[in-house]
Amino acid sequence: MATLINGKELADNMQSDFTLETAALKKQGITPGLVVLLVGEDKASQTYVKNKELAATKIGIHSEVARYSETISEEELLSEIEKYNQDAAFHGILVQLPLPKHINEEKVLLAIKPEKDVDGFHPMNLGKLFAGVPDRIPCTPYGIMKMFSAYDISLEGKNALVIGRSNIVGKPMAHLLLAENATVTIAHSKTKDLPALAKQADILVVAIGRGHFVTKEFVKEGAVVIDVGMNRDEQGKLIGDVKFDEVEPIASYITPVPRGVGPMTITMLMAQTIEAAKEQ
Amino acid sequence: MATLINGKELADNMQSDFTLETAALKKQGITPGLVVLLVGEDKASQTYVKNKELAATKIGIHSEVARYSETISEEELLSEIEKYNQDAAFHGILVQLPLPKHINEEKVLLAIKPEKDVDGFHPMNLGKLFAGVPDRIPCTPYGIMKMFSAYDISLEGKNALVIGRSNIVGKPMAHLLLAENATVTIAHSKTKDLPALAKQADILVVAIGRGHFVTKEFVKEGAVVIDVGMNRDEQGKLIGDVKFDEVEPIASYITPVPRGVGPMTITMLMAQTIEAAKEQ
Structure with missing residues (x-):
């Protein structure tokens, strides 16, 4: 049984802190x-x-x-x-x-x-992330890093696999994991034998945009599984990229969908807006 | 017996073309x-x-x-x-x-x-590379990509391992390989069991800066081995990061040191200077 990474709760706690911080800023x-x-x-x-x-x-x-x-x-x-x-x-x-x-x-x-780019998508901000001197960071991977730290999940020396190579999730995620000394692999639609590759990963971040794509065949016993997917099934229900019911018994930590990564993305957008206000 | 990737020869050929190109530009x-x-x-x-x-x-x-x-x-x-x-x-x-x-x-x-940054190290240029719209590219990994294409080495779907995560070699190399649809892993000093990981790689790029670090235990039969190292041994002789004599019989392609990656780095610097002149 995996520990559930409660993104909603973490996001709510962070947002409560931001409410106090914003009130203090307004006084200034x-x-x-x-x-x-x-x-x-x-x-x-x-x-x-x-x-x-x-x-x-x-x-x-x-x-x-x-x-x-x-x-x-x-x-x-x-x-x-x-x-x-x-x-x-x-x-x-x-x-x-x-x-x-x-x-x-x-x-x-x-x-x-670039200073106002709170989404972290400007090439200058991507370049700073690349160079190891991050400024604004794409919000979804940034939120995932906050989850790792909130749940004391260590990354150093771990094999991390990021499935998906978008500019806003997969690639920045890889750089952030690398900066924490994980050994990082980026997989995508052209990757061969993805299940076998995924089964070697201690940390699995799935951002491929295909509902229930990752089944138990992809997951090593004890892996940490982060699901960035937001897909609709045939009944219109929100589902992740990971087949939660199958994977949850194998994983050590797992994020649900909804109430996982999604709320953290918005939270980091707010964090970076407040950060920008403090800097300017 | 591996095919030797003759960086010196490729560099000389490219530089001859540049001589003609520069002469033509001067006429304009x-x-x-x-x-x-x-x-x-x-x-x-x-x-x-x-x-x-x-x-x-x-x-x-x-x-x-x-x-x-x-x-x-x-x-x-x-x-x-x-x-x-x-x-x-x-x-x-x-x-x-x-x-x-x-x-x-x-x-x-x-x-x-950024337009004059012919080394490709400016964060804006790193960010464009990150975002998949490269402009100026760090010269060493750029030169290595030219080697792959000159020797018709296909990258799509291949497992590529980059050992070393510098801003000027390892990280840009990873983005360039990813753009060619390789499945890319970045390893470094904190990576666990590097020989076993390396042994899974079809394409191995070594940029770790330690003489003769990569032995035959790191290399899969038929792998493509690119050696970015420039180290001095005890006798002051220039040696690579790869133990060439041991690895060459196993690899399908291999770069020597010297006359491998080095000459290509300078060549790409020249290429980007001419490119910049044409643009400005």
């Missing part, structure tokens, strides 16, 4: 501010943005959602970002992804001032 | 320019700088070495860099590392204009 005349730029009507994006707004408001962060039509031009969006770069009321700027196809995502991320 | 009124900033009297650094100068001159790149005393202040060095950032005659700026302890290396690298 600093109100942390976050603006979320939302383009179009994508339903999932709307939900994510709403959750971010709720968390910010609860903590006392001033938050605004700037909404734009699906047809906004890249140029207009870039000039909106520049406006918020200059606006001292906002310490954090977040552009909700994905963007419509006619807008170059890379250009948009590059336009955000 | 563009002379690629490279300035190397050298602080202090470190003997190894002097040799490296001299080799870079020789290669540049041979190719027709205008090169200058700016020499500074060991006691130069960080501020003075930064203002020298700024001078070269502004100087249109130099398309590439390279600060020879290591720097004296009183100078913050990170600050110095950050001061170079």
